[in-house]
Amino acid sequence: MTTTSAPAGTALRGVGVGRRAVVGPVAQVRPAPDVAPDEPLLVDGAPATPAHVRTVVERAFADVAAGLRAQAETAAGTVRDVLAATAQMADDAVLRGQVLTRVDGGEPPVAAIDGVVGTFAAMFEQAGGYLAERVTDLRSVRDRVVARVVGLPEPGVPHLEQPSVVVARDLAPADTAALDLTNVLAIVTELGGPTGHTAIIAGQLGLPCVVRVDGVTDLADGTVVAVDAAAGTVTPDPDDAVRDAFERRRAADAALAQDTGPGATADGHAVALLANIGTAADAERVGAGAEGVGLFRTEVLFLERTQAPTVDEQADAYAAALRAVDGRKVVVRTLDAGADKPLAFATQPDEENPALGVRGYRLVRSHAELLDTQLAALARAQEATGSTPWVMAPMIATPDEARDFAARARAAGVATVGVMVEVPAAALRARDLLAEVDFVSIGTNDLAQYTMATDRLRGELADLLDVWQPAVLDLVATTARAGLEAGKPVGVCGESAADPLMALVLVGLGVTSLSMAAGALPAVRYAVRHHTRATCEAIAGAVLRARTAADARAAALALVDPDVAATLAL
């Protein structure tokens, strides 16, 4: 069905996420079947009788429902519920009955399925909110049933029998969740962006990932490819030279991981190297390589459910995370819901621009109890463990918001309070924010989104979202300068902290801590350790003088120690 379109050894180019490189066979995530609605069902070359079509359609619905139920049984949490509800849609007697009535009337099966699914999809879309989101599930039922009826493989994530490079046009969050991670070597997509769901999840799992690779879905299943996240390339049928180079990089990475000392420049200027986590289980996996946790995303605890966790549940979860990192620094971010992370019990379903709406700290306007419960739980975890976590609020735009948050947190009993800098307004007035709080932490992904007025989920605009964009770097510099003046810590916890080259720029600007996916720490530690603070400052100065994102990156690279650049494949 598909063929290898590129000659052996010719690299397909995309945008890399992470630095690692692997070689492995392609496993394509199968797309929706491309079938004409009036395609007749043929039996031995002749159109099937309506009675035969009815049997085939009935069996297709039953098989799809059974398959989804089986998948649901092996899944957990939200994914299990989504799969179970999707299975029940495939099992729906009304849906099936209406399709069969149309088939009995002589309508081609695909047209009949599309017609009935379309009616329900329109009904869901009209209702909006939660129901509109379920249209994706309904369409996945449609795609699966149609594939069964016409005898094509069922679309979706394949069962991986060997370690594989998963290739897809795009991966929905549920697809990603359905992957058998033990056999995923890398993820490559034709669409998506470097800060989309797939890229972020791949980063957390330490999987190399390349997005926006044109033509990659044309590769046949089983084609061996070399995926280089650092270079953003996918090379079919790599030669021995490529394999050897990858092996040397793997060995170098393993050597880098041996160094777990505190982060510092070559001349001993300390830069705290921290890990980002979402759950207490993540905290347990934070190894000796991290000096603590720079970003504990608490929303994971909330996203798993349809009502807010109680103060006891939260206190237990926070205490477990604090114990897991055992006395090291932990920065807890309060609930960051809304926009692309809706909550059943707090999000307003009818926002036209959710990224600009009631999200992050702004939820305090309508649901103050969520924040106060969370702060009370954190205070309890602090008492139970004897640790003293820091706490920070997301999506702060004004000093008044910072002051209000600090007052609430301190009243609850948390001593060290900070805010995130993700909104340009906060970066521009970082000095005023720092007058209200003890520290700030820059979220570079959202800061780029809001500075460049570019939706993080629009992969085709990835060039605008680039954190090397001079305007974004100016705001990071402004924030870092305010921290130096106030003598207060300024951290970075966005994806850019994980890029060893950008890490040098951030250190040069005056950033005091870098928090990233744990897997990115060794390379960043190595880069920082091999440059003096003065060199980092020279790199930062050169970067700020650049006019474009590409110039900024090139200016940084030109000043990096060549041995470091070679070792890290910068």
Next chain:
Amino acid sequence: MAERTVAVASRVGLHARPAMLFTQAVAASGVPVTIARAGGAPVDAASILFVMSLGVPHGEEVTLAADGPDADRVLDELVTLLSTDLDAPETEPAGGAS
């Protein structure tokens, strides 16, 4: 025709998991049941698609209707189900559907 009117107790309304558990219970009962919002047309209560598209929010009343010798018993069971908060993740599917 037996009828019951009951307010939906689940905090997210009759969506998602609550809708799934409710329609499973209806299907498992073997009795045809309809469900309607106040002033709305009754729909097949065993269809998750129909029940979800009603979009019943938390606290709103719905009317269940059924016929036959088992109608009263089945409707009473369904009323109990709808009066329960079905959002809690630990809630197990009632009625051992399908």
